């Protein structure tokens with residue numbers, strides 16, 4: 001049994017001088033108290049990555065709260081009747097397109113006794129029928145028929161006043177932004193463009209302004225909490241350190257022009273770099289002094305680095321997140337979406353969708369496919385991410401209950417900067433998290 | 440009758456011979472990876488070649504992106520270079536179990552064959568897991584003494600990878 005009581009916390013506060021700066025925060029809805037360190041978001045309690053009760057609370061306050069959750073892309077459900085299964089937190093959802101071309105999302109859970117109504121992860125349907133007792137729903141989630149509703153030969157059946165209209169699938173509010181579909185359970189979630197803010201909206205439009213097509217789709221099952229993944233994608237500090245390939249082949253250096261951007265709320269972020277814009281003379285990179293750069297390495301066949309300038313702004317590497325769980329990436333010409341789905345407090349599944357444009361020439365598709373070697377579970381610049389987030393999950397086991405991460409690179413600001421030697425982007429995530437979770 | 444029987448017998452031997460050559464190549468391929476002799480791995484392919492690890496489902500949908508895509512022996516060598524020099528991950532051991540090979544087409548120059556495989560992965564803490572299962576779809580050329588892969592599709596049954604793929608499957 002897990003007990004985190006205020007009593008225990010305050011007893012510890014008296015016993016240990018290190019605790020005197022801490023303010024116990026909430027005990028909302030009878031859930032465990034989490035004492036956010038007085039240093040604010042420059043400290044992150046390890047409990048957040050590990051505690052089953054926090055995981056439960058995320059389901060209600062974050063995933064059912066005022067957040068826009070990634071559901072899928074237009075090009076995944078182009079035709080009426082097309083659908084795709086996804087998850088909002090732990091909740092299974094169906095994203096589908098109705099006869100009129102409108103996009104809907106509903107919980108994939110039968111209103112009768114809770115079975116999944118749809119099993120195959122993608123397909124085309126005229127309606128959704130639950131296999132258990134054949135309750136059927138239209139593409140908007142309305143209950144259209146109940147087997148033996150009037151009984152058999154006048155015996156049995158549902159009560160006469162049973163109203164189908166009250167027993168549809170639970171629906172999400174859906175909003176579509178340049179072919180990207182988001183859903184929310186909450187009435188309080190502001191319109192998406194307001195949620196994103198002008199800068200984030202503009203950058204999202206940048207790559208998603210033309211019809212796209214899927215060129216790859218798979219997932220990575222990670223043995224760590226989902227938030228470690230979101231921290232990792234929002235962490236420009238590690239990029240040229242952990243990923244030796246980046247530094248060794250000059251794909252990304254801190255000296256290159258770029259920015260770490262946050263919207264006003266801090267919830268969403270972008271980090272981008274522009275290759276070919278730096279001069280390493282006089283920097284830490286000069287003379288191969290950095291242990292993480294092996295610039296003597298030469299590729300046998302540099303085809304993998306072939307690219308073409310696709311965006312007029314000259315950005316060669318960009319990662320953008322929309323709070324809470326989705327990442328949009330552009331690594332040279334390798335475009336894609338990564339969506340993290342929590343699978344309990346200690347595991348998560350990372351869904352990768354690799355993209356091109358509908359009107360790509362074959363040579364462009366080929367370059368995108370080759371560059372896909374850089375990303376994903378076998379990626380030259382991302383294989384390490386799954387390893388290292390798991391190292392954190394294992395490293396925090398059995399620590400002091402008050403143990404916490406230090407997120408202080410670049411001070412305590414949650415603001416955009418031209419340098420990427422900062423963890424402001426991670427602090428922004430925790431700011432959003434605290435606001436939504438009430439910590 | 441006798442003549443036809445002979446012709447049939449000759450053809451059957453060709454296919455068997457082809458199968459033996461493919462099996463030998465596959466067994467060497469698996470041993471080379473499982474023994475960590477990664478540097479010998481690219482030499483089992485022709486100079487111009489295609490090596491793709493991709494979920495079977497993605498392949499059937501016509502997707503081109505999977506986990507590994509190498510289009511030359513040099514790109515295969517780069518995979519090994521990076522595995523040795525830049526990739527950071529926990530050390531792990533593969534054990535390939537190669538199933539029965541079916542030769543789909545063959546002639547004197549080469550053949551196309553399919554072979555099921557499984558890979559058991561053991562991590563340094565001793566945990567063992569069935570890491571991958573699927574089939575190899577190989578285009579093999581018989582060049583002089585050696586058989587070489589011209590194309591090797593590694594079609595994984597699952598769309599999901601447990602944490603990461605470092606060494607080739």
Ligand code: FES
Nearest residue numbers: 110112113130133
């Ligand atoms: S649970 Fe779906 S019809 Fe009974």
Ligand SMILES: [Fe+2]
Nearest residue numbers: 239381382385
């Ligand atoms: Fe990374």
